[in-house]
Amino acid sequence: MKVPVSITINGRVCEHEVEPRTLLVHFIRDLAGLTGTKVGCDTSQCGSCTVLIDGVSAKSCTTLAAQADGAGITTIEGLGDGEQLHPLQESFWNKHGLQCGFCTPGMILASHELLRTNASPSEAEIRHGLEGNLCRCTGYENIVRAVRDAAGAMAQE
Amino acid sequence: MSSRIFGSGIRRREDPRLITGSATYTHDIVLPGMVHAVMLRSSHAHARITRIDTEQAKAAPGVLAVYTGADIEGALQPMPCAWLLPDSDLKIAAYPCIASDVVRYTGDIVAVVVAEQPSQGYDALDLIEVDYEPLPSVTDPEAAAADGAPQLHADIEGNQAFHWTVAGGDADAAFAEAEASGVVIKERILQQRLIPNAMEPRGAVAQYSRATGELTLWNTTQNPHILRFLCSVVTGIPEDKLRVIAPEVGGGFGSKIAAYPADFVTVFCSKQLGRPVKWIETRSENYQATTHGRDHVQDVELAATKDGKITGLRCTVHAGMGAYLSTAAPGIPTILHGLMLSGCYTIPALKEDVYGVYTNGVPVEAYRGAGRPEATFMLERLIDMLAGELGMDPADVRRRNFIPKFDDGHKVITTLNYDSGDYPGALDKLLEHTGYAGLRAQQAAGPVNGKYLGLGLSSYVEICGLGPSQVAGAIGFQGGLWESAIVRFHPTGKVHVFIGASPHGQGEETTFAQIVASEIGVSSDDVKIFHGDTDATPMGWGTYGSRTTAVGGAALAVAVRKIRDKAKVLAAHLLEASVDDMEYEDGKFFVKGSPDKAKTIQDIALMANVAWDLPEGMEAGLEASTFYDPPNFVFPYGAHLAVVEVDTATGDVELKGYTALDDCGPQINPTIVEGQVHGGVVQGIGQALWEGAAYDDSGQLVTGSMLDYALPRADRLPPIDVISTVTRSPHHPLGVKGIGEAGTIASTAAVYNAVMDALKPLGVKRVDMPFTPERVWRAIQDAKGA
Ligand code: FES
Numbered sequence: 001m002k003v004p005v006s007i008t009i010n011g012r013v014c015e016h017e018v019e020p021r022t023l024l025v026h027f028i029r030d031l032a033g034l035t036g037t038k039v040g041c042d043t044s045q046c047g048s049c050t051v052l053i054d055g056v057s058a059k060s061c062t063t064l065a066a067q068a069d070g071a072g073i074t075t076i077e078g079l080g081d082g083e084q085l086h087p088l089q090e091s092f093w094n095k096h097g098l099q100c101g102f103c104t105p106g107m108i109l110a111s112h113e114l115l116r117t118n119a120s121p122s123e124a125e126i127r128h129g130l131e132g133n134l135c136r137c138t139g140y141e142n143i144v145r146a147v148r149d150a151a152g153a154m155a156q157e
Numbered sequence: 158m159s160s161r162i163f164g165s166g167i168r169r170r171e172d173p174r175l176i177t178g179s180a181t182y183t184h185d186i187v188l189p190g191m192v193h194a195v196m197l198r199s200s201h202a203h204a205r206i207t208r209i210d211t212e213q214a215k216a217a218p219g220v221l222a223v224y225t226g227a228d229i230e231g232a233l234q235p236m237p238c239a240w241l242l243p244d245s246d247l248k249i250a251a252y253p254c255i256a257s258d259v260v261r262y263t264g265d266i267v268a269v270v271v272a273e274q275p276s277q278g279y280d281a282l283d284l285i286e287v288d289y290e291p292l293p294s295v296t297d298p299e300a301a302a303a304d305g306a307p308q309l310h311a312d313i314e315g316n317q318a319f320h321w322t323v324a325g326g327d328a329d330a331a332f333a334e335a336e337a338s339g340v341v342i343k344e345r346i347l348q349q350r351l352i353p354n355a356m357e358p359r360g361a362v363a364q365y366s367r368a369t370g371e372l373t374l375w376n377t378t379q380n381p382h383i384l385r386f387l388c389s390v391v392t393g394i395p396e397d398k399l400r401v402i403a404p405e406v407g408g409g410f411g412s413k414i415a416a417y418p419a420d421f422v423t424v425f426c427s428k429q430l431g432r433p434v435k436w437i438e439t440r441s442e443n444y445q446a447t448t449h450g451r452d453h454v455q456d457v458e459l460a461a462t463k464d465g466k467i468t469g470l471r472c473t474v475h476a477g478m479g480a481y482l483s484t485a486a487p488g489i490p491t492i493l494h495g496l497m498l499s500g501c502y503t504i505p506a507l508k509e510d511v512y513g514v515y516t517n518g519v520p521v522e523a524y525r526g527a528g529r530p531e532a533t534f535m536l537e538r539l540i541d542m543l544a545g546e547l548g549m550d551p552a553d554v555r556r557r558n559f560i561p562k563f564d565d566g567h568k569v570i571t572t573l574n575y576d577s578g579d580y581p582g583a584l585d586k587l588l589e590h591t592g593y594a595g596l597r598a599q600q601a602a603g604p605v606n607g608k609y610l611g612l613g614l615s616s617y618v619e620i621c622g623l624g625p626s627q628v629a630g631a632i633g634f635q636g637g638l639w640e641s642a643i644v645r646f647h648p649t650g651k652v653h654v655f656i657g658a659s660p661h662g663q664g665e666e667t668t669f670a671q672i673v674a675s676e677i678g679v680s681s682d683d684v685k686i687f688h689g690d691t692d693a694t695p696m697g698w699g700t701y702g703s704r705t706t707a708v709g710g711a712a713l714a715v716a717v718r719k720i721r722d723k724a725k726v727l728a729a730h731l732l733e734a735s736v737d738d739m740e741y742e743d744g745k746f747f748v749k750g751s752p753d754k755a756k757t758i759q760d761i762a763l764m765a766n767v768a769w770d771l772p773e774g775m776e777a778g779l780e781a782s783t784f785y786d787p788p789n790f791v792f793p794y795g796a797h798l799a800v801v802e803v804d805t806a807t808g809d810v811e812l813k814g815y816t817a818l819d820d821c822g823p824q825i826n827p828t829i830v831e832g833q834v835h836g837g838v839v840q841g842i843g844q845a846l847w848e849g850a851a852y853d854d855s856g857q858l859v860t861g862s863m864l865d866y867a868l869p870r871a872d873r874l875p876p877i878d879v880i881s882t883v884t885r886s887p888h889h890p891l892g893v894k895g896i897g898e899a900g901t902i903a904s905t906a907a908v909y910n911a912v913m914d915a916l917k918p919l920g921v922k923r924v925d926m927p928f929t930p931e932r933v934w935r936a937i938q939d940a941k942g943a
């Protein structure tokens with residue numbers, strides 16, 4: 001049995017018939033062909049698969065595609081406007097907030113959520129806000145700096 | 158600009174593709190007609206397979222094939238071990254790609270399913286019937302070496318993979334003397350098993366063409382050229398028909414060095430079916446089957462005089478190797494460990510016995526630091542214990558024993574010749590920077606609200622930049638350890654660089670462009686670095702052992718200097734001057750005294766490529782290649798300080814501060830260096846405070862997912878303060894050393910020492926890592942009782 005699902009990803013409507021068990025992350029990666037969203041675990045621990053569903057962050061490995069039917073999703077590919085990077089992307093680049101880059105899409109979208117709910121977080125609030133996203137390369141230090149930097153840049157906008 | 162680019166923390170050129178989600182990792186590769194392999198892995202730690210029935214699985218929806226050990230017979234050779242440790246009675250157990258009679262750990266592959274969709278493959282796994290006859294198992298290395306332990310391999314007595322020794326001076330005499338008139342410190346250290354946890358799981362995509370007999374293998378590897386070689390050995394596909402591509406690779410930390418059975422099984426499937434096959438491990442599978450690190454049981458003792466001068470070191474190590482010997486495994490607890498035993502200190506006598514032991518666990522390989530953290534830890538721990546015994550400050554005991562500053566070679570007792578170092582200088586700078594004396598005073602004021610302050614030092618020196626190939630041969634490494642670079646100038650002065658090394662997060666696309674820019678005066682933006690494709694790059698031995706910048710960077714610098722030499726000759730010709738009268742500065746070649754009439758490197762690139770007017774005998778083009786085989790290893794070093802607070806009521810350890818002083822020589826890009834230190838330090842902190850792989854009595858991995866294995870998270874860490882000193886390597890063309898592993902090598906010992914320092918007033922003598930609140934709390938209670 002398959003169910004029809006229609007999801008708007010980065011402004012483009014994607015319609016597919018999927019098995020009910022299909023995860024959102026597979027819909028995004030395999031059916032919509034957007035591979036910027038990563039799969040780092042199978043227990044909903046790493047946050048590599050973080051996307052925005054109607055502007056709010058969610059782990060796309062723990063969401064069924066069918067649950068997101070009708071929703072609007074932003075992935076890392078849709079965060080900038082094509083020409084220009086989002087301030088978070090700029091800050092991760094400027095502050096060396098990434099090394100291998102595998103956690104980065106999820107980390108940037110989790111940071112987006114953090115700044116959406118708290119525009120000028122303290123160091124401790126940033127660390128707490130990113131506690132659901134794992135990075136094995138950076139030791140988090142420069143990620144924290146990047147988020148602080150982005151908060152400053154976004155406040156000025 | 159060009160002369161200042163070396164040493165500038167410019168942004169990484171890798172990042173635009175990574176922050177926009179447009180990079181291509183192995184998992185992202187999609188090929189026409191591609192199908193998916195999933196592995197059935199053993200559910201037993203040790204068992205005989207009595208029956209496998211794959212009929213139902215074969216008939217399941219979407220399934221194209223199911224293969225077992227019987228099917229690969231003759232088609233896939235056993236997995237090779239590539240570090241044949243000499244003089245160690247090395248016994249290499251047969252390591253089949255798919256187990257057909259006995260499984261020896263819970264990740265052993267028993268069958269593979271190929272299906273149109275991964276989900277169909279996973280569904281079909283449940284339909285394979287395997288009957289096992291369980292056998293007794295053992296996962297602790299010391300228990301596995303004991304009499305009467307379950308035997309893993311029929312032909313390998315006592316599960317002993319090897320017995321390796323290192324000795325220098327008369328250690329027994331030193332101990333006899335210390336027993337009589339000095340002090341002897343003994344400790345038992347468990348270097349627990351760790352799971353590397355590169356955030357990108359491993360995977361492979363194999364595309365075999367029946368028409369041409371050619372194979373392209375995309376793989377999450379740290380060393381594509383080694384993988385090509387091993388793939389040819391195992392699959393029989395000749396090297397010239399084999400192309401290995403390491404696309405974007407999401408971290409490795411040692412776990413992507415080895416060649417793995419699953420990679421070659423994926424190749425086999427593609428060959429059988431004539432279709433591209435993708436295999437991507439799940440995280441649980443990564444825990445179950447991708448190599449682990451450490452797993453030492455160390456019994457160590459230190460002899461010293463009563464005034465704190467070390468006179469001898471003796472140790473026995475049981476190193477768990479897992480069920481089979483992984484690609485480089487035998488060299489890790491021996492060469493990379495035992496030869497570094499004397500660390501930054503003058504130790505006149507030492508002796509170590511290392512027993513490599515087969516256990517029913519995941520094969521153990523290099524994990525960030527690979528052998529060196531285990532060496533640093535034992536020494537740094539013993540020194541702190543010695544300080545405690547003698548009532549000295551740990552810093553003073555270190556000072557008393559440091560090798561004095563040297564800048565061109567210092568031979569240590571294990572025969573290594575360290576290149577340069579100033580260990581006392583590093584420690585002094587660290588202590589001053591952190592206000593160590595003040596922290597000690599604060600500690601002396603006593604606990605606040607039941608919270609005890611602890612300070613932990615760790616001084617380290619590491620061996621990296623592996624290494625002279627002649628030495629590689631002598632120590633049994635079945636390969637060379639040089640690196641290569643090809644530098645090609647195009648007519649417009651833009652540069653392509655092809656390197657054999659394979660960075661996967663370390664940022665060498667940026668630092669290597671900086672090397673080219675600083676050596677020949679082009680903009681670093683005009684340099685593109687190619688790596689990770691065996692068809693497009695010259696041979697290289699891979700990225701591990703903090704060697705890519707140290708060895709590959711040297712190859713690159715030498716190649717660019719060759720270009721500079723040729724450019725100078727051409728410039729002299731064009732300016733009608735003698736070569737001896739030419740000068741070079743910042744990308745310009747001119748006759749001494751006439752810098753205004755210079756030829757730029759771009760002018761030269763054009764003239765060399767059009768070749769209208771070359772000096773007699775000069776070839777067209779502006780290109781150079783180098784194979785750089787280092788004359789010696791490089792030896793970065795440093796000193797770290799961890800500050801912790803232990804809550805006696807809960808056993809909770811809070812890391813209050815961490816300062817790393819590292820000396821990796823001149824820094825090409827200090828921002829990248831700092832990032833490497835951050836990441837390395839946190840991995841080492843992870844070992845001390847949270848991480849540890851555990852097997853239960855039946856050999857099941859109980860830390861089988863990220864739910865059960867505690868990784869460092871942002872909210873548990875303080876800011877990491879990174880400082881440095883700069884000591885050139887005397888033998889390196891750029892003077893640089895290496896920085897990838899330094900943080901991990903130092904930090905576990907620093908944090909451990911800090912926690913034990915905090916617990917000292919409570920009488921706690923020993924706690925096994927990781928310092929979970931429960932363990933710490935129990936240790937405090939036990940000490941109270943005692
Ligand atoms: S993939 Fe790890 S949390 Fe979603």
Ligand code: FES
Binds near residue numbers: 097134
């Ligand atoms: S940058 Fe590699 S995991 Fe975060």
